[in-house]
Structures are given as structure tokens and as C-alpha cells.
Amino acid sequence: MIAVSNLYKNIGHVQALKDVSFDAADGQITGLLGPNGAGKTTCLRTIFGLLTPDSGAATINGIDVALHPVAAKRELGLFPDPFGVYERLTPREYIQYFAELSGMPKQTAASATSQVIADLQLSEIADRRCKGFSQGQRMKTALAQAIVHRPKNIILDEPTSGLDVMSTRLLRDILRQLRDQGHCILFSSHVMQEVASLCDRVVVMANGKIKAVGSPSQLCRQTDKDSLEEAFISLIGSDEGIAA
Amino acid sequence: MNTFLSLLRKELIDAIRDKRSVMAGLYYAIFTPILISGLFMVMIDKLSSIEDFQLTIVNAEQAPDLIAHLNRQGISHSDDSAERLAIKLIIGSEYSRQMTRAEPADVILRADTSTDGVMTSVRRIQRALQQYSEEMSGIRLIARGINPQVVRPINLQLQNQATVESKGGVFIGMMVLLILLAVFIAGMNLAIDTSAGERERHSLALLLSHPIGLRELVMAKVCAVSTFGMAGLIAAVSVSKIIYPMVPWQKLGFSIDIGLPFILAAVLISVPVAALAASMQLYVSFMAKSFKEAQTYITFVMFIPVTLSYTVTLDIATEQLRWAPVTGQLQALIDLMKDQATPLLPLVSSCLATFAICVVLVLGMERLLKSEKIIFGL
Secondary structure (H helix, E strand, C coil), X not given: CEEEEEEEEEECCEEEEEEEEXXXXXXXXXXXXXXXXXXXXXXXXXXCCCCCCCEEEEEECCEECCCCHHHHHHCEEEECCXXXXXXXXXXXXXXXXXXXXXXXXXHHHHHHHHHHHHHCCCCCXXXXXXXXXXXXXXXXXXXXXXXXXXXXXEEEECCCCCCCHHHHHHHHHHHHHHHHCCCEEEEEECEHHHHHHHCCEEEEEECCEEEEEECHXXXXXXXXXXXXXXXXXXXXXXXXXXXX | CHHHHHHHHHHHHHHHCXXXXXXXXXXXXHHHHHHHHHHHHHHHHHXXXXXXXXXXXXXXXXXXXXXXHHHHCCEEECCCCCCEXXXXXXXXXXXXXXXXXXXXXXXXXXXXXCCCCHHHHHHHHHHHHHHHHHHHHHHHHHHCCCCHHHHCXXXXXXXXXXXXXXXXXXXXXXXXXXXXXXXXXXXXXXXXXHCHHHHXXXXXXXXXXXXXXXXXXXXXXHHHHHHHHHHHHHHHHHHHHHHHHHCCHHHHCCCCXXXXXXXXXXXXXXXXXXXXXXXXXXXXXXXXXXXXXXXXXXXXXXXXXXXHHHHHHCCXXXXXXXXXXXXXXXXXXXXXXXCCCCCHHHHHHHHHHHHHHHHHHHHHHHHHCCCHHHHHCC
């Protein structure tokens, strides 16, 4: 369960977040949809504690991120954007490293790493150094790191950008599986198709503000449109910065 | 503790696989002693062998005895302008007459002392002439029935107490300095890579989003960079042990022996210096916005210990600097190498001061890593 309430954040002279409140429930995939520059990344960074809000709070499983960062982060798996892989480590070393940092004992981390490598079909590259990997291979490695310790909450920032069709499908399957296991998944995207096909709930964001919250069908009903795309355009008033 | 070990292990694996970091450390550690040895060999050769030289002597026929004296000292006339120095010794045309009358005989020495190497030769000629002059006055006094001792009111006796090791003071100081500086240089690349580099590769934000304490993270990085610094020091001291004895120090009247006690002491005493080097380098690299900027800052950081250390080598404020970080450890090592006793209290206080600065820097880095500007390099 991830909840943010009344977040305000200025970055320089730009008001990046204006009174942002929403929550993402367990057993659901929540999509943060908005055009480029809407404040999605800023909002997510506030949730995982890298940015301090000017006011308002973010909680993970009820733990305030600003007050108890370590405890809150224990409940979290993260796929940031941009993400970095260590080029001189192999995916196996990389994934296990972050599993240990998430609090897993070494042995457990090693077996969890093997499991996630199998789940994400990474075995072929698991013991090669990351230098020279394709965008898709890097992406999967970073994703494995986010879910290896089976966190209750998973945040993904633009997880599909740069992925090919097969990898995107694989990612979707994994996210659905995790949802069915009761995980809370929050991801940001500016790709309409992805959000429409995957999300149980959509949070529409533009100019640092929440424009609407609801399931894709609710949003369509609310705006009296047939497709999420049309609904979205009528909600934010333009289709600038959005990919179909 | 487990998290710290995971962090440290990863930092070290990552660093050892980075050929650039490893080579940067090793190049210095291995090649500096070799280079310096070569340099000293040439210098010693120049200092210890007194070479004969030629110059132009005018009116030599006026003073055959003086010329013979100069020749015995390796100073002679040459007509070949290629092999003689640009120094002219002109014997006055009245020399012979003046000598017989016991009047001061004119000898003119003409040279441009701003030319490289001329000054040393001029001094040698002066010394030779002085000697000749004293001999002559002695003979003249005896001829007049006077004991030459009367013109020697002072009997100066120089008693050189320099031991074999202390004679080479400057050389030893420099050698120890070069060994100690390995600590600063060997970890430098890693320090940049693991801080500014980590941010530039976008892995810093991911790392900080994990449930780890900032202190563990900073300490792991400081330990990793210090380990590299220490590895550099051990390499430098080992190479020095092999290479330096090959230099013919005995020509200068001393010997250099890097024994096991010195190596052990060097390793032990350098630990605080390595920790200081690592935390300083990491601190400035975290502050830098990019890898390139970090490289610039780190060069400035290097200035501090290098300047301090040179101050010691050049014997400025030596006693006060025994209490200071880096210079305290440097002086203790120099004492050890010279087989002299080193005062313990200043060394201990210098080590404590060094660690205190490390603590301040670690706390400073924790502060930095809470700043959004630093994390995202804004």
C-alpha cells in the first residue's frame, strides 16, 4: 500500500508537485499516467525518499518515508528512471548485491537471485558482465533487482521505454503475476496502450496536479468517451507529450 | 554490519575489475621508485666524480709553477674551443716580476657565471688559486724566518658527526615522501569512479533508494578507496625495497636499507593517512557535478598533503609539523628509515588528528548525500 497526501514540491522556480494525493492499493496495478514533464518522476522520487517534499507526506505500508526512510524502503522494490547498472558486474552479482542491500541474508539472496533470473529468462546473460548489454538486457537486469526480494510494494518509473515487444509482454506478465500474489504495483508511463492494457487503476497527472483517478472504464464514463486515449485528452486538455 | 560488508565487497570487486583504476594506482607505485632511482644514479654520478676540465689560460709562460699546480688539480689549458669551458684565466704580464718582488701578482679570472655549470668550475679554480696562494705565503714567511703559524690565528677543525644514514637526510626524506604519496595516488581514480562516476552512471539514486544507512554506504566507500591506497603503498614500498639498494648511495657516504621493520611500520602508520586521503577525495568528488569536475577538484586536494610533505622534506617548521596530520606520519617514517628514535606523543596525536578529520569528512559526506542537488547532480 502506497499513499501520498497533499504533496507540494518546488524544484528551482518550477512548482513540480501541487497538492498531489492518491493511493495505490495492494493487489492492484496503479498507473501514473501523464505527459512528459507532468511531475511523475518527481512524485515517485518523493515516494522513495530521494526528494523531500516541501509539504505533505508519502507513506509505504503506513510508514512515513520522510520520518523512517530505512523502514519504509524495506517495504519497497524500485525501478528508477534513469537507472544504472554496474558494467563490471554480472547481472547475477548485481541482483544479489541489491537483494542483500534490501536486507536479505547472503544465502537467501543467492537463491532468490537464481529464482528471479529464471523468472525473467535472464539465464543466458546472467554470468556475463553488463558492459555491452542492449537496452532490453539492462532493463531486465534492473527490473530483476527491483523484484528479487519480493517486496510488498513495487515502484517502476517508465519501465517499458526501450523494450522490444517480447520483453514488454514478459514484463506485463510478471507485473500481473505479482499483482495476483497481492503486491502493490505503482508505475509511471506516458504510453497510453500500456496503461490501458495493464492498469486496474489510473492516476492522471498533468502540470504537477492530479487530474483524475479511477479505473480505465471509470475514466471513460466520467468523460463520456469511448477510449482511454480520448478520455485522457479531455481530462488534461491536450495530447501533447503522450504516446499512443 | 552485513550491509556494510555487502557494500564493501561490491565496491572492491567493481574496483578491481576496473583496469583504469588498478593501473593508475600501480603505475605510480611501480614506476616512481624506478624513475627516481635512475635520476639519483645520474645525480650521484655528477656529484661524486670531480671531472677534469679545460679552459683558456693566457700568458701561461709567466707562471709555469702555478700552471703546474692547476694541472695537478685537473684544470688545464686547451686550444680547442669545443672541449674547453667559456672561462678565461689571464696571468698578468707583470706576474713573474711581481712574484719575485713579493708584490701581489695579478691574475684575472673571466667568466659568465649565469651559464649553466660555470659557477662550480669557477669555484674550483678559486679554491685551487687560494691553495697556491697560501702555499706561497708560507714559503715567503719561512724565507723571512717567521713561523707560518702566525698567520693562522684560528685552527678550525671540522668534526662531522653525520652518521651514514643521517647524511642522506634529504634523499631519505624524499624517498619516504614518494612512498607515502602512493596512498593518495593509488585510490584517486577509484574515489572519483565510486562517487561522481556512480552518479554519472545513474546508479547512485538507485543505491540510495535502498534501505541502507548513509553511514554504512560512506564507510564502505572510504574503506574501499583506503584499501586501494594501502595496496598502492605496499606496492611502492616493495618496489622501493628492491630498486633503491641498486643506487650507489655509498658514493655519497651513506646506505639505504628498507628492512621488514620499516615496511611493517610504514603499513601501520599509513593507515590513518590512507583513510584521510580516501575521505578527502571522496568528499570533493561527491561535491563535483561530473567525473571531469571531480578530476579537477581532486588535483587541488592533492596539493595540501604534497605541500605539507615538501615542507618537511625542506626542513621548514619541522618540529611543529610532527603534530599535524600526514606530516607527523611522514616524519615518523623518515626517523625510522634513518634509524633514529621518533617521539611517540606527537605521532599518536598526529594519527588521532588524522582520524578526527576523517570523521568530520564522513559526517560531511552523509550530509551531502541527503542533498537533492548532490544526488541528482543539479
